[in-house]
Structure formats: C-alpha cells, structure tokens
Amino acid sequence: MGNSRIARMTPPRALLLAATLWLGISGPTLAAPDRVVSLNMCTDELLLLLAEPAQIASVTHLAQDEHEFPFWRTARRYPANNGSVVSVAGDRPDLILTMGGIAQDRTWLAERIGAELVVLPFPQSLADVEAAVRTVAAALGREQRGRQFIAIMREMSAARPEAPQETVFLTDSGFSVAENSLGAEWLQLAGLRVPEGQGARVTAETLLVDPPALVIRSDYRRGQTSRGQYWTGFRFIERSPDTRIVLTDGRRWTCSGLSLLPEITRLRAALAQ
Amino acid sequence: MTAQITATGAAIQGRLEPCDLAFEPGTVTMLVGPNGAGKTSLLHALAGLPVATGEICIGGEEIAKFSPGRRLRYLSFLGASRAINWPLLARDYVALGLPAGAPRESVDTVLQSLDAEGFADRRLDQLSTGERSRVMIARALAPSALALLLDEPCANLDPQWQLTILERLGAEAAGGATVILSIHDLELARHYGDRIIVIDGGHIVEDGPPDVALSADNLGSVFGVARKNDHWTRV
Amino acid sequence: MRPFFYLLFVLIVSGLAIASLTVPLHSLPDLFASDPDLAWVVVTELRMPRALLALFYGAVLGASGAAIQALFANPLASPDITGATGGAALGAVFVAYIIGFASPFGIALGGVVGAGVALVLLLLLAGPRAETATLLLAGIAISAITGAGTALALALAPSPFAFYDAYAWLMGSLVDRSLPQLAFAAIPALGAIAYFARCAPALDRLALGEDVAESMGYDVVSLRRNIVIATAIGVGAAVSVCGAVGFIGLVGPVIARRLTAGHPGRAILPAALIGSVLLLAADIAVRFAPPDRSVPIGVLTALIGAPFFLWLVARMRWSIRP
Numbered sequence: 001m002g003n004s005r006i007a008r009m010t011p012p013r014a015l016l017l018a019a020t021l022w023l024g025i026s027g028p029t030l031a032a033p034d035r036v037v038s039l040n041m042c043t044d045e046l047l048l049l050l051a052e053p054a055q056i057a058s059v060t061h062l063a064q065d066e067h068e069f070p071f072w073r074t075a076r077r078y079p080a081n082n083g084s085v086v087s088v089a090g091d092r093p094d095l096i097l098t099m100g101g102i103a104q105d106r107t108w109l110a111e112r113i114g115a116e117l118v119v120l121p122f123p124q125s126l127a128d129v130e131a132a133v134r135t136v137a138a139a140l141g142r143e144q145r146g147r148q149f150i151a152i153m154r155e156m157s158a159a160r161p162e163a164p165q166e167t168v169f170l171t172d173s174g175f176s177v178a179e180n181s182l183g184a185e186w187l188q189l190a191g192l193r194v195p196e197g198q199g200a201r202v203t204a205e206t207l208l209v210d211p212p213a214l215v216i217r218s219d220y221r222r223g224q225t226s227r228g229q230y231w232t233g234f235r236f237i238e239r240s241p242d243t244r245i246v247l248t249d250g251r252r253w254t255c256s257g258l259s260l261l262p263e264i265t266r267l268r269a270a271l272a273q
Numbered sequence: 274m275t276a277q278i279t280a281t282g283a284a285i286q287g288r289l290e291p292c293d294l295a296f297e298p299g300t301v302t303m304l305v306g307p308n309g310a311g312k313t314s315l316l317h318a319l320a321g322l323p324v325a326t327g328e329i330c331i332g333g334e335e336i337a338k339f340s341p342g343r344r345l346r347y348l349s350f351l352g353a354s355r356a357i358n359w360p361l362l363a364r365d366y367v368a369l370g371l372p373a374g375a376p377r378e379s380v381d382t383v384l385q386s387l388d389a390e391g392f393a394d395r396r397l398d399q400l401s402t403g404e405r406s407r408v409m410i411a412r413a414l415a416p417s418a419l420a421l422l423l424d425e426p427c428a429n430l431d432p433q434w435q436l437t438i439l440e441r442l443g444a445e446a447a448g449g450a451t452v453i454l455s456i457h458d459l460e461l462a463r464h465y466g467d468r469i470i471v472i473d474g475g476h477i478v479e480d481g482p483p484d485v486a487l488s489a490d491n492l493g494s495v496f497g498v499a500r501k502n503d504h505w506t507r508v
Numbered sequence: 509m510r511p512f513f514y515l516l517f518v519l520i521v522s523g524l525a526i527a528s529l530t531v532p533l534h535s536l537p538d539l540f541a542s543d544p545d546l547a548w549v550v551v552t553e554l555r556m557p558r559a560l561l562a563l564f565y566g567a568v569l570g571a572s573g574a575a576i577q578a579l580f581a582n583p584l585a586s587p588d589i590t591g592a593t594g595g596a597a598l599g600a601v602f603v604a605y606i607i608g609f610a611s612p613f614g615i616a617l618g619g620v621v622g623a624g625v626a627l628v629l630l631l632l633l634a635g636p637r638a639e640t641a642t643l644l645l646a647g648i649a650i651s652a653i654t655g656a657g658t659a660l661a662l663a664l665a666p667s668p669f670a671f672y673d674a675y676a677w678l679m680g681s682l683v684d685r686s687l688p689q690l691a692f693a694a695i696p697a698l699g700a701i702a703y704f705a706r707c708a709p710a711l712d713r714l715a716l717g718e719d720v721a722e723s724m725g726y727d728v729v730s731l732r733r734n735i736v737i738a739t740a741i742g743v744g745a746a747v748s749v750c751g752a753v754g755f756i757g758l759v760g761p762v763i764a765r766r767l768t769a770g771h772p773g774r775a776i777l778p779a780a781l782i783g784s785v786l787l788l789a790a791d792i793a794v795r796f797a798p799p800d801r802s803v804p805i806g807v808l809t810a811l812i813g814a815p816f817f818l819w820l821v822a823r824m825r826w827s828i829r830p
Contacts, residue, residue, distance in 0.1 A: 082802065084683045086527050086554040090535045092546060102604045103677035103751065105612040105686035112553040112686075113546060320723035341709070341725035350723035358581040359715040361770050369716055373709070396770075412716065422723070 032141030033095035033116065037081060037088040039106075041069060042255035043097035043120060046136045048074055049258050050145050057091045067221055070251050070259045085109040095139055126153065126185045129257055149258055156264060161191030165271070169194065170237070171218035171250060172228025174202045182256045190267040192216065204233035211240035216267070220250025246270055275299065275449040276332030276347070276419045283318035283327035290475050291327065294319075296453060298419070301446045303466035304455040305487075307496060311475040312455035313353055313424055319453060320350040320422050331420055345372040349418035353425055353455075355406055360398040363389065363408045370412040383415045384408075386441070402429045410438060414445070421445060423454040427461065439465040459496070463487050471495055509767060512781050516563075519788040523559035524551060528795045557690040558682045562791040563784045564690075565682075565746040566756055568697035570783020571776050572739040573757030574764060575704040578711035578772030579735050580644065583765075584820065586758040589647040592740035593754075594654030595626025596747035597678050601658050605665035605674065612749075616692045619748020620741070626650050627740035631733065643736070679804030680751040682791050693749040700742025704776045707731060711773030753806045755813025756786050762820060 037058040038047045044063035047056060048071050056078050062068050063075035081087040085096065085106055093115045098106060100122060110117035118139050120132050130150050137146025169177045169187060177183030178200045187194060192214075215237050222229065237243045248267060252259045275298035284291040289311045296302055304312040318325035321336045329336050331347045339347065349370065361369075367380045384390045387407045392400055397408065406429045413423060421442065427435040435458070443465060446452045456462050462469055462483065469486035471479035473495045479486045492498055499508045525533060539547040572587040579585075587593065599622015600615045609618075633646035658678070662671045710726040718728050743757075764779035765772065790808050797803040 082528050084528065086550070086558070086684060087531050089546070089550045089554050090531060090539050092543065100673045101684075102615055102673055103600075103612065103681065103749070104684035105689050106684055108612075108686035108688060109554055109684055112549050114549075317719065320719075321725075322719060322722045323727060323729065336725075339725055341713075344723075344725040348723065350720055352717045352719040352723075354717055354719075356717070358717060359578075359770060359772055361715060365769055365771065366716070369712055 033139070035091060035093050036095040036097065036140065037091060037093040038063075039081065039083045039085070039088070039096060039098040040100065042099050042257055043118075043136070044069070044075060045071065045255055045257050045259050046120075046132060047097055047140075049149065050133070050137050050142050051140050052142070053077075055140060057093055058088050067224075068251055068254070070249060085113070089113050097136060097139070123256065124182055126157075126182065128182070129153070133258065149261075152261055153258075156189050156261065160189050161268070164188060164191050164193040165214060166195055166212070167192045167214040167216050168198075168202060168207070168212040169216045169218070170202065170233070171220055171253070173231050174204060174233045175228075176200060176202045177253075183253060186253075186256055186260050186264060187216070190264045191271065192267075202233065204231065204236060207233045207240075208236045211237060211243045213242060213244065214271075215243055215245045216248050217245050218250030218253060219247050220253070222250075276451065278319065278420050278451050278453075279330045280319055281328045281330075283315070283325060283329065285314045285318055285325045288475055289314040289318055289325075290477075292477050294470075294477075294480075296420075296451045298449050298451050299446050300467040301443055301452045301454070301465060302468045302470060303462040303483075304453065304470050304472060305457070305459060305462050306472035310472045312472055314475070315470075315472060315477075316350070316422050316424050316453065316455060319420075320348060342372050345370070345416050345418065347418055348420045348422065349413045349416055351409060351413040351421075351423040351426060353428070355402060355409060355429060357397045357405070360396045362394055362396055363400065364393040366397055366408055367393075367412045367415050370415040372416060375416065379415055379417070383411045387411050387414075387437075403431060403434065406430055407434070414441070417450075419450060421450055421452045421454075423452070425455050425457070427456055427458065435461065459487060459492070509778060509781070512778075512785055515785050516781065516788070519785060519792065520559050520563065522792055523562065523788055524555045526792060526795055527555065553687060554684075557685045557687050558791070559788065561682050561685055561690055561693060561746075561750055562788045564694040564697040565750050565753065566760070566783040566785070566787030567780035568700055568742040568746055568783070569753065569757040569787070570760030570764065570779035570781070571701045571704045572735075572743055573783070574761035574772065574776045574779035575707060575711060575735050576739060576757075577761050578714060578775075579732055581714070581772075583762060584758070584817075585644070586755075587739050587743045588651060588752075588754065588757065589644060590736050590739050590743075591626040591630050591647045591650030591654060592623045592744045593747050593752045594651040594658070595740070596620070596623040596744040597752055598622045598654040598657045598661065599625065600748045601661045601674055601678070605670045606661055612686070612689055613692075616689065616745065616748045620696075620745050622654070623740045623744025623747070626654060627737060627744075630736065630740075643732070676802065676804065677751045678806075680753040680806030680809070681802075681804055682750055683802075685749060689749050693746045696745040697742045700738040701776075701780055703734065703738045707735065708773035708776050711776070712771050713773075715772055751804070751806060753787065753790075753809050755809045755817065756783050756790075759813050759816050760786060762816075 034055050035057040036047060036051055036055050038044045039060060041060050041062040044059040058079045058081045059075045060083050061080045064072055064080055066072045069075060095116045096110050097118050099120045107117055118135060120135065123129050123132055130153065133146045133149050137143050169183060176198065177187065177194060179194050179196065179198045184194045237245060249263055252263045277298060278296040280294045282291045282293065304315060306312050318327060319329060321329045336344060336348060364380060367384060368377060371379065384393050387410065389407050389411055392404055397405055410426055413421065426438050430438065439461060442452050466483050469483050470477055471486050471491055478495060479491050489499065493508045497508055498505050536547060539550065569587060576587055577583055577585045596619035600619040603609050603614050603618025629650055630646050634642045662674055710731055713721040713724055713726055722728055760783035761775055761779040763782050764775040767778045768774040790805050794803045794805055794808055
C-alpha cells in the first residue's frame with residue numbers, strides 16, 4: 001500500500017526520481033508536491049520532520065495537542081484537519097499522507113480530488129519505520145533528508161550498549177511493549193531489553209512477586225485522572241526499594257517513529273548516571 | 274352471485290382425517306364436537322391455510338390459485354383467537370378485511386349493524402372482550418364474501434348477542450352466502466343450523482340435518498351428555 | 509408526512525454545506541469561485557456520498573425495523589435481532605484484521621458474507637416454520653456469539669492499533685466514503701426497502717392474526733423468511749460500509765406508526781423516511797463535536813434512542829391492563 005504513489009507515478013516523473021537517486025541530488029525537485037496534508041498523527045510526525053515547511057498544507061488536530069504530540073508547537077503553525085479527506089479537500093492537496101483507516105475509501109476520494117495518496121501500514125519493526133521514512137521522503141521529493149534520518153537510526157543502532165539491561169516498560173493499566181515488538185526494538189537502541197516472554201501487558205502480580213530492577217515509565221497524560229493511572233502495579237513498583245524508575249516521554253511512544261531518536265539518546269544518558 | 278364450496282381430500286396431518294365435503298349456498302352449517310375434536314382444523318382446511326392439504330374450490334375454482342385481493346371477495350375467515358396483534362382502531366381493523374378499492378362505507382354499515390359504531394374509534398386493546406369479538410366478527414362480515422368460515426363466533430358474547438350474531442349469519446345465508454361455523458352450544462346449533470357436522474377425534478362422525486345429527490345416540494356417544502327435562506345431564 | 513419531506517430536504521442541503529467544524533461554511537462558495545471543478549468534485553464525490561449513505565442507511569434501518577416489528581407483532585423488535593448487524597461486523601473485522609484484506613471492498617464483502625452466515629445460522633436454528641419466539645431467541649444468541657467473535661478477532665489482530673481503528677468504524681461513521689461504497693450499501697438497501705414496501709398489505713393483514721392472514725392467501729412462513737433475508741442483506745451491506753448504528757430501526761417505525769394510525773405494514777415507507785431524517789440529523793450533529801474528538805454516530809443514536817426506548821417500555825407496561 002505504501003508504494004501506491006510510486007506505482008501510479010507517470011513515467012517521466014519516475015525517471016526524474018531515478019535520476020535524483022542516482023545523482024544524489026538533494027532538496028526539492030521540480031515535481032515535488034507543495035501542498036501536502038497528513039490525516040494521521042503518525043504521518044504528521046514524518047511530514048513535519050521530512051518536508052520543507054513550505055510543502056506542508058495541513059496536519060491533524062491531534063498533532064496540535066500538547067498531551068499527544070511532541071512537536072505540537074511546530075504543528076500549530078499549520079492549519080488543522082480532523083483526519084478526513086473531506087476536511088482537506090478545499091486545501092487542494094497534491095499529496096495526502098495517512099495510516100490505517102480501514103473503512104474509508106481514501107484511495108478513490110484522493111484520486112477524485114487529484115491528490116496522490118500514501119497510506120502507510122502500521123509499523124511493527126524498525127525496518128518498517130525505515131521503510132516509512134523512505135516512502136514519505138520519496139513522495140515529498142526529500143530523499144536526502146530521509147537518508148539522513150535513516151543514517152542516524154543506523155548509527156544509533158551500531159553504537160548500542162554492549163550488554164543490554166533488562167527493563168519493564170510501563171504505561172497506563174500495565175500496558176507494556178511486547179518482546180519482538182517495535183517498542184522493544186527501540187528499547188534495544190537504548191541498551192535495554194524486555195524480559196523474555198513479555199507480552200503487551202504486565203500484570204500487577206508479576207511486579208509484586210518479582211519487582212524489576214529497572215522500570216521505564218511512560219509519562220503519557222500523567223497527572224490526569226484516569227483509571228489507568230491508578231493501576232495497582234504502579235503502587236507496587238513505587239514501594240519496591242530495589243526498583244529504579246526512569247520516566248520517558250510517553251507521547252513519543254504512541255507512534256514509535258523518528259521522534260524517539262532524541263528520547264533514546266536521553267534515556268541512554270539517564271541510564272548511564 | 275352465489276357459489277358452492279367443495280373440499281376434496283381436505284386434511285391436516287395428525288389433526289384431521291381426509292374428508293370430501295360440499296357446501297351449498299344459502300345454508301348455515303354448524304360444526305360441533307368436543308374440545309380437540311377437529312372443528313378448528315376443519316375450518317382451517319376449508320379456509321385453505323397452508324398447514325392443510327387437499328383441494329378447496331369455491332364456485333368450481335381452486336382458491337389456492339387466487340390472488341389475495343380476489344380471495345377476499347370469495348372467502349372470509351374468523352379465527353378462534355380474540356388476541357390483539359396490534360392495537361389498531363376498531364374501524365381500521367374492520368377495514369383491513371376489505372379488498373383494496375372496496376368502498377369504506379361498508380365498514381360503517383357493518384359496524385352499525387353490530388351496534389359497534391359507538392366504539393369504532395377506540396383502540397382494540399381498550400375494548401371489552403365482547404366488544405372486541407363483535408369488531409372481529411364485523412371484520413369477517415365486511416367484505417360480504419361468498420363463503421363465511423367462522424370459528425366460534427359466539428365465544429365471549431352474552432346470550433342476546435349470540436342470538437343476534439346467529440340471526441345475522443342466517444340473514445347472510447338467506448342472501449346467498451355459504452356459512453360454516455363452529456359452535457359449542459348444541460341447542461343454538463340445532464335451532465340455527467340447516468346442517469350439522471359432528472366431528473370427533475379428527476373424523477366426521479355424522480353429517481346431516483339437525484335432528485339426525487344431534488340424535489340422542491350421537492349426543493351420548495360423542496359428547497357424553499343427554500337432554501332431560503329441558504336441561505343437560507352427563508351420561 | 510410532508511413536513512418530514514421538507515425536513516429531509518433541509519438536512520440533505522445542510523449535510524452538503526457543513527463538512528465539519530474544521531472547514532468553515534464559506535469555504536465551499538469560495539472554492540466554487542476559485543476552482544469550480546474541484547468544488548464540484550468536493551460536493552458530488554465527498555459530501556454527497558456521505559449524505560446519501562445516511563439517507564439510504566437510515567431508510568433501510570427504518571423500513572426493516574417496521575417490517576420486523578410488524579412480522580413479530582412486537583413494537584420493540586429491531587433489525588439487530590436478526591443478527592445481521594453482528595454478523596456483518598464480525599465478517600468485516602475478520603477479513604480486515606485476520607485475513608489482512610483491508611481494502612474498502614474487502615471489508616464490505618466480508619460484512620455481507622458475515623451477515624449472510626449469521627442469517628443462514630438463524631434460519632437453521634429457527635427451523636422451517638420459524639416461530640416468532642425461536643427467531644427472537646436465535647437472533648439474540650447469534651448477536652452474542654458475533655459480538656464475542658468480533659472482540660476476539662480484534663484482540664488477536666497483529667496490529668496494536670486495530671482495536672482503535674475498528675472501533676471508529678464499528679460504532680458508526682460515514683466520513684470519507686466514496687461513490688462505489690455508496691453504491692455497495694445503497695443498492696441492497698433500495699432492494700430491501702422495495703421488497704418491504706411490497707409486503708406492506710400482507711404485514712397489515714398480519715395484524716388480524718396469522719391464521720386470518722393465511723386465509724386471505726398470504727404465505728406467512730415465506731413472508732417471515734424473506735423479510736429476515738432482506739433485512740440481513742440490506743442492513744448487512746450498510747453495516748459493512750458505515751458500521752453499526754442502533755435504535756433508528758426501533759424508533760423510526762414507532763414514530764411512523766403515528767402517521768399511519770398504528771398500521772404496521774403501511775408504516776414501512778414512512779419509517780424509511782423518518783429513519784433517513786434521523787440518521788441525517790445524527791450525522792450532521794456529530795460534525796459539531798470538538799474537532800480533535802470524534803463522536804461515533806452509533807453512540808449519539810444510542811444516547812438519544814435508549815431513553816426513548818425506555819419510555820416506550822414504561823408506557824407499554826402502564827397501558828396494558830387486563
């Protein structure tokens with residue numbers, strides 16, 4: 001699905017893209033889209049990081065919410081949409097970025113308003129994140145910038161600490177990151193590994209019986225009253241004297257995309273202390 | 274227009290043995306028999322309900338081949354249940370008995386004739402059982418069908434209304450209709466019936482004029498009753 | 509009746525004019541001035557399918573609700589009791605998240621197949637004569653099974669976002685539907701409504717009792733089977749495109765019967781009209797939700813419909829006296 005734009009690209013434009021890749025020319029090309037909208041918070045992140053500011057026509061409302069999105073200040077420079085094609089049609093977009101959305105027929109609608117459509121799959125590994133960066137960068141005509149981010153990801157991966165430290169990642173209601181998930185791969189870059197057999201959720205009992213030495217706790221909407229915040233497991237680890245709790249910016253884990261790069265660096269530094 | 278009703282091999286599995294019958298226009302036929310004898314089943318079979326087998330013809334034409342609109346002019350059936358499916362107005366309920374395009378005045382006429390115009394604009398569920406029964410009979414009478422098949426039209430009615438309804442049905446027969454009804458009151462059956470069919474255990478055990486069909490022997494063997502000194506006794 | 513037609517017209521026009529809070533009202537006239545071609549596409553291909561989906565989905569919910577209520581002689585019955593809604597949801601979720609064929613077409617197809625399977629199950633469970641009580645109980649059992657199956661399919665789905673993604677659709681949404689999706693939902697809906705309308709005289713006569721209706725030449729057994737089938741197809745296809753929207757199939761017929769002096773069969777087309785009005789109004793109302801929050805239509809119709817339902821139950825209890 002992510003290749004739909006390339007698949008529908010006209011031959012001269014594909015040639016131009018091939019030439020760009022071969023010659024290594026950076027910066028916007030003549031054919032680059034200049035009115036790009038994103039209908040999903042996770043594609044908002046890619047759009048804000050990869051595009052020239054002038055290319056961006058609209059981002060989602062969620063991206064402008066400081067509790068949801070790390071780059072909310074930047075996002076507020078652009079008009080907001082509610083995630084539907086109909087809300088951006090008047091902006092005359094030439095490229096629409098989105099993710100998921102099973103019931104909407106965005107392919108048809110985008111074609112009717114004359115916009116290219118890139119629908120990314122939900123990423124499930126770092127390789128998927130790289131693929132998403134490449135796809136969006138290519139669609140924006142910003143391959144060079146995409147390569148820079150991928151290079152940073154790879155550098156970080158190469159420089160990961162030798163002996164990973166076992167940790168339990170915790171967010172509301174005991175939701176965690178499962179073994180072999182995208183979140184676990186990001187934790188590896190910070191020199192952390194999730195316990196063997198770890199699922200997407202941790203039970204409070206596990207934390208009580210066998211308190212982990214290290215907990216990475218998401219601060220997502222912390223301080224706001226919700227059932228998930230009162231989860232018993234949090235009390236157990238707070239009372240456990242041998243458990244070290246390190247906070248992390250929960251908003252960056254929602255998409256587990258490029259915005260985690262600085263967070264991983266920060267975690268590494270915090271853990272080294 | 275008048276029409277003969279004929280039934281060939283009319284039967285309902287497990288409830289009514291196959292029977293061949295013919296009913297002449299201008300007659301009132303009473304179906305009598307103990308509870309569970311098969312009176313309702315015979316009426317169902319004559320009305321051509323899908324549960325029955327056999328061939329029913331009115332005026333020589335097979336009613337199974339009639340469209341619903343046409344069937345309403347030939348045959349009118351009153352079921353045994355006085356339950357209300359929908360709380361319609363009495364007047365609307367009666368009108369549902371009419372074929373499409375029939376004049377609505379016939380609704381008023383029939384309601385008036387049963388002294389029911391006083392509650393014609395009330396909902397069925399707000400009427401007494403007797404009033405509701407009269408509305409349901411009015412529904413069956415409204416289309417002036419050639420054949421009237423009525424399951425216990427006298428049920429739930431006071432004595433005066435029972436007589437009124439039976440007289441009215443006699444008048445319909447006199448006007449050319451073929452009237453077939455089930456009834457429990459054997460005295461009324463004898464008095465108002467031209468012909469009596471006695472049913473027991475899904476069989477027709479007697480079929481003839483009242484005095485023959487309701488002979489002392491039949492009363493004793495089928496119903497287990499006898500008439501002594503103007504009242505009924507068990508035998 | 510006539511006021512409802514006016515209301516329907518006003519709602520369709522407002523549905524075309526109001527996109528959402530994020531799109532100012534004057535943007536469309538502006539767009540017509542600057543780029544008429546694009547403006548035309550926006551109206552006919554983006555806003556029109558949504559308005560017409562609400563129109564047809566509401567109509568099929570109202571009409572099938574009226575038909576099912578007439579059939580079961582019960583003013584509290586609704587299309588959901590055929591299990592079609594639950595079957596369509598399960599089929600669509602299964603195709604999208606377990607098989608991974610997440611195109612709009614795949615989901616719609618999954619929905620119709622799911623509704624069909626639920627329907628076959630219902631007819632098998634209810635038996636050839638399909639008595640009313642058996643049908644009702646079988647429908648409730650099937651709804652329970654499909655509900656559990658849908659939750660299970662979402663729980664087992666590989667993508668962590670599947671639940672959220674499916675939730676937004678299952679609870680009812682008409683956003684960003686295309687003309688092919690409209691056709692996919694509207695054609696079965698129209699077919700079902702046409703069939704129900706043809707059954708109106710039979711359903712009115714059913715109010716006289718099943719035996720009386722049969723004596724008039726109506727085949728009640730096949731009527732019952734065909735209405736259940738038409739409901740499953742019409743509602744199932746709409747659910748697979750728009751998600752489940754409750755209570756309109758319950759409330760629409762009740763209002764419609766006020767216009768037809770309580771006649772259950774005659775109420776079918778008015779119920780379709782009122783169903784359209786209700787769903788169009790609900791779909792316009794959800795556009796006024798704060799732009800960063802989306803309110804599923806099914807939630808809104810349940811919030812308004814459930815108290816109405818309670819009132820209906822209470823009134824029936826109080827008015828039925830021996």
